[in-house]
Amino acid sequence: MKKPIAWILDSTGFVTEEFKAHPDVYMVPLNIHFGQEEFIDDGVDLTNKELYARIKSSAEFPKTSQPSAGKFAELYEKLKEEYECAIAVHASAKLSGTIASSTAAAEMTSFKVYAIDSLALSYGLSGLIDRGLVLQKQGMEAEEIAERLQKEVHDLRNYILIGNLSQLYKGGRMSGAQYYIGSLLKVKPIVQLSAEGELVPIDKVRSHKKAVQYLLDRVKEDHEKYGTDTFQIMHGNVLDEAESLKQDILKIVPGAKILVGDLSSSLAVHAGEGTIALLWRKPPQN
The missing domain is CATH 3.30.1180.10 (Hypothetical Protein Tm841; Chain: A;domain 3)
Known part of the structure; x- marks a missing residue:
């Protein structure tokens, strides 16, 4: 039997220790570029301490790029074998194209993903997932949870x-x-x-x-x-x-x-x- 909901956030969100340990929470990282060098924003490939040191010493200003639709599709192909659907909370669409990559991947893989524009960054994403997990424990279905979270972004x-x-x-x-x-x-x-x-x-x-x-x-x-x-x-x-x-x-x-x-x-x-x-x-x- 498939599990009901996978929870997705991108790396602009704050990944709590609880999220790291939670079997149903998944993080898709953005990319950081220093010239021709590319790093994955997963806290391992490039730590924050290393990032600040590089910014101070580098002649080139770093840039970020959203995960590709292909990167999300890899994850969604895997998740659709294990879950009925996913709720994905992403950085504000006005600041990042990440939610567009996520929704494109959902279409590519025919996996049901409720994509939520958090209109925020950092814990603005994480707090919505925390809230969603509480609503799930209360017995609420995925579609209703997604609708509730999209309304609560304004809180x-x-x-x-x-x-x-x-x-x-x-x-x-x-x-x-x-x-x-x-x-x-x-x-x-x-x-x-x-x-x-x-x-x-x-x-x-x-x-x-x-x-x-x-x-x-x-x-x-x-x-x-x-x-x-x-x-x-x-x-x-x-x-x-x-x-x-x-x-x-x-x-x-x-x-x-x-x-x-x-x-x-x-x-x-x-x-x-x-x-x-x-x-x-x-x-x-x-």
Whole structure:
């Protein structure tokens, strides 16, 4: 008898230890390119520590590319022998073509895949899979789970302190004028993924302290309004800063559940070393 649901995410998502150990969760990696050299974003082929070292020493700016439809098809051919269907949660279609590769592969292999545009990155993907696994345990069928998750993508709150304006600019995520002004004034942009899944600036501050206070104010607002008590902090090789932010949040929400993790290499390429992202979801209504 086939198992009911395979769960898929791409490597822009945060792969938790639970996901690594879960027999039904699969990760399809993006690719990272340094000139003619290509690495798989699986945390093994190129670790984050190696990535940051390469960025500092390389004359060429690294690039990322989505997994091919063929790569997804290899996985789906295997999964259709073991599972009735799959739910695949992918990076925002406005930032990556990964979901297009995934859906093309599903058609190629005639495997039923419910592909969800998370409109997000990092734990924005992972949190949806966590939620889906809970709904599956409650007995919900795959199609209904997929419909519920697609609605709940809009419950994500995310705030990102960019660590390296130069990388964001070179990666095509910031205009030349924005980069020049930001560098000149030493502005720290706070950006977020919008309701349409686009990376947009929401505020600019002149110090790291003020940027952190901005995040804490948003935490307090949602905790008071919705009772939010679960948060995720993703960082670009600045664990000390991430842990400091965690302690600040605990002063506002004592007993909060806070996960701290690394940005994946495919995100670190664009956001840069020193980036801090704070994410949470508005609690589901049922």
